[in-house]
Amino acid sequence: MARRLTRAFYARDSLELAPLLLNKLFVADEPEGRLAVRIVEVEAYRGSADPGSHAFRGQTPRNASMFGPPGRLYVYFTYGMHWCANVVALGEAGDASAVLLRAGEPVEGLDAMRSRRPAARRDRDLCSGPARLAQAFGLNRDADGASLVRGGLGIYDDGIAPPRRPGRSARIGLAPGKGETSRWRWFVAGNPHVSAAR
DNA sequence: GGTGTGATCGTA
DNA sequence: ACGATCACACCA
Numbered sequence: 001m002a003r004r005l006t007r008a009f010y011a012r013d014s015l016e017l018a019p020l021l022l023n024k025l026f027v028a029d030e031p032e033g034r035l036a037v038r039i040v041e042v043e044a045y046r047g048s049a050d051p052g053s054h055a056f057r058g059q060t061p062r063n064a065s066m067f068g069p070p071g072r073l074y075v076y077f078t079y080g081m082h083w084c085a086n087v088v089a090l091g092e093a094g095d096a097s098a099v100l101l102r103a104g105e106p107v108e109g110l111d112a113m114r115s116r117r118p119a120a121r122r123d124r125d126l127c128s129g130p131a132r133l134a135q136a137f138g139l140n141r142d143a144d145g146a147s148l149v150r151g152g153l154g155i156y157d158d159g160i161a162p163p164r165r166p167g168r169s170a171r172i173g174l175a176p177g178k179g180e181t182s183r184w185r186w187f188v189a190g191n192p193h194v195s196a197a198r
Numbered sequence: 199g200g201t202g203t204g205a206t207c208g209t210a
Numbered sequence: 211a212c213g214a215t216c217a218c219a220c221c222a
Binding site for chain 2: 219222
């Protein structure tokens, strides 16, 4: 039996939350059916102390969800064409904290994902990247701020623990000097659905 | 398998 | 201008 994560689970800093989300199920219950992926790759982002974060320069209308209560989604638009989804964690005293969902292994609703992602030639391409995952789930501006604790979107624990020794690296798309300072990317080592390395 | 490049637009 | 990216062309 899968148990939905409660608000208490999200009430920790993104650095602590990120690796705990590995192997959890990200689920969307839709009228047409149920979508589910096993989370295999994540990145932690923080606020004022994280130059790589959208929240580094403070709160704006775009990143407001990142400052909100934990257990919701922060969905942003980038590169003029892509949406990406974060899980909001608990920041310190008015600061932001979130975990970017970078890749998932599809486990349910594959047909709906394929129809939303006609460019994906193989099933391993359906959710192997943050914008791919968001597209497969149909996440966009409408999902920004959506609750993961109530409603159709949620994260579930079906009894598979996070890896005892997860893979770890610097965050993708950021470089030392371009905001990257630490190794805040975690992934399920060896899983073919992890996004391609740079 | 790999690398290189164009697309496209909200935000600062 | 540039970005928490992707898809496709091309080469091997």
